Amino acid sequence: MKKITFLCAILSVLLTGCEGEVKGLEFNDGYLEIKNVSELRYISEVSHRNASSKASLKTKDGIEIPFNEAKLRLMKDIVIRNEWSPIKCGRNGSFKIIDGNHHSITFKNLKIELSPSMMDSTDRLHPINYGLFDKLEQCEIKNLKLNGDISLVNNMQDGFDVYVGVLAGQLYAGVRLVDIVNAVNISFIDDSIDEIGNAKLNLGGIAGIMDGGNDGIGFYGKIINEGNLRADGCQWTQIGGICASITQNVMFGPDVTIENKGNITAELSKAFFISNNFIGGIFGEYRYGEKNTIHNEYGHAKEIKNEGKILVVDYSYTDALYAIGGICGWAEGLRKRISSMDNLGQIEIKGDHLRNHQNIDDLIGR
Numbered sequence: 402m403k404k405i406t407f408l409c410a411i412l413s414v415l416l417t418g419c420e421g422e423v424k425g426l427e428f429n430d431g432y433l434e435i436k437n438v439s440e441l442r443y444i445s446e447v448s449h450r451n452a453s454s455k456a457s458l459k460t461k462d463g464i465e466i467p468f469n470e471a472k473l474r475l476m477k478d479i480v481i482r483n484e485w486s487p488i489k490c491g492r493n494g495s496f497k498i499i500d501g502n503h504h505s506i507t508f509k510n511l512k513i514e515l516s517p518s519m520m521d522s523t524d525r526l527h528p529i530n531y532g533l534f535d536k537l538e539q540c541e542i543k544n545l546k547l548n549g550d551i552s553l554v555n556n557m558q559d560g561f562d563v564y565v566g567v568l569a570g571q572l573y574a575g576v577r578l579v580d581i582v583n584a585v586n587i588s589f590i591d592d593s594i595d596e597i598g599n600a601k602l603n604l605g606g607i608a609g610i611m612d613g614g615n616d617g618i619g620f621y622g623k624i625i626n627e628g629n630l631r632a633d634g635c636q637w638t639q640i641g642g643i644c645a646s647i648t649q650n651v652m653f654g655p656d657v658t659i660e661n662k663g664n665i666t667a668e669l670s671k672a673f674f675i676s677n678n679f680i681g682g683i684f685g686e687y688r689y690g691e692k693n694t695i696h697n698e699y700g701h702a703k704e705i706k707n708e709g710k711i712l713v714v715d716y717s718y719t720d721a722l723y724a725i726g727g728i729c730g731w732a733e734g735l736r737k738r739i740s741s742m743d744n745l746g747q748i749e750i751k752g753d754h755l756r757n758h759q760n761i762d763d764l765i766g767r
Contacts, residue, residue: 421439422439426460427460427461428464432474432498432500433458433474435474437477438479438480438481441481441506445488449486449489451489468495469495469539471496473496474498475502475545478504478505479507480506481506481511482509482510482511487534487569488534489535490534490537495536499540499545500543500545501544502544503544505547505548506548507549508547508548508551508567510549511552513552515529515555515557515563516557521535527561528570529561530564530609531563531570532566533569534568534570535569535570536570537572537576538575538576541576541577542576543579543580543581543622545580546582547567547568548585549584550586551567551588554589554590555589555592555599561599561601562601563600563601564608564610565589565602565605565609566609567585567587567607568581568607570609571612572608572610572611573612574613574614574650575614576611577619577621578624579622580621580624581624581625582627583625583626583627587628587630587631588630588631589602589632589633599636601635601636602635602639603645603646603685604630604641604645605642605643606627606628606641606642606643607644608644610644611644613649613651614649617652619654620654622657623657623659624657624658625658626642626661626662627662630664630666632667632668633668634669639678639686639730640679640680641661641681642663642682642707643661644685645684646684646686655703657703660704660707661682661683661708661709661746662708664712665709665712667680669752677722678713678723678724678725678730679731680725680726680766681707681725681726681727681766682746686731704741706741706744706745707746708745708746710746710748711747712749713725713748713750713751714751722760725748725760726762726764726765726766727762727763727764728744728765729766730760730765731767732765742764744763748761748763
């Protein structure tokens with residue numbers, strides 16, 4: 402009987418991904434090391450305390466390290482099951498470096514129902530940010546692969562903005578992306594008001610929105626999305642294989658390659674008051690800023706390529722604004738930043754109103 406009890410206990414630990422209480426992390430060569438999902442959840446738990454009043458991560462020796470000074474490094478592949486609350490990196494600091502160390506994080510069939518408690522009270526729009534992180538700034542993220550499946554469902558009655566990206570909902574000034582691959586399939590279903598959506602969705606394989614501010618956001622190495630993205634029934638739908646909306650100063654390092662291999666599906670027929678809908682294989686919307694002074698650090702992207710299929714369905718017959726492109730839906734200044742753009746993916750449109758719309762193009766919708 403004791404043997405059976407012991408075996409059941411071992412099986413329980415294995416099935417939950419070896420989760421247990423964590424009070425500190427190993428600290429080597431200046432990095433806090435993450436070896437299992439419990440340690441990743443520990444960082445998330447501390448981050449939620451840090452969002453309201455400054456909190457620090459601890460080493461196993463009890464040394465406290467402030468968030469904005471911490472460098473994280475994955476030491477093993479990690480699997481996240483059942484649920485995930487994004488690591489919060491808001492006004493009290495982001496990490497300096499997040500090194501995937503050529504390991505992966507897998508979201509194992511996560512099903513998340515949105516709730517008011519997920520709204521970001523530090524942002525005037527009170528959006529919901531969902532991803533591994535809620536948002537990041539002044540941080541380098543490198544050598545990381547993301548796998549799995551995430552399903553998000555909205556049943557809230559009030560309208561709101563939502564930014565979804567597997568890495569982070571939002572990326573801000575000072576972020577550097579180096580060799581990042583997303584292979585997570587994401588779906589967002591909005592059934593909020595009698596099956597009429599009210600969410601204003603920005604959905605990207607890497608990030609929902611990128612705003613480089615004065616310091617810029619840099620792409621280096623290979624930035625690739627392999628995951629399928631789907632949005633169903635939202636009031637406002639912006640989707641990009643890499644990012645849904647780039648507002649300013651996202652620059653491309655010398656010889657960077659940016660690719661989308663995942664399929665993108667936007668089902669708009671449930672929405673009644675649909676608004677701006679920018680959908681592209683790489684970016685939904687790209688607005689290039691001229692404000693910062695670090696342009697000389699950046700070059701032209703070597704290649705931007707989309708191989709995924711884009712399917713957009715709309716039977717709502719509204720006067721909504723659409724822009725749909727194999728590379729980018731709506732773009733300002735993108736062509737001068739790219740050495741080569743190539744769309745190998747099919748664009749399929751269903752719905753007479755949308756099929757006759759002029760802002761649809763093999764590369765850039767408008």
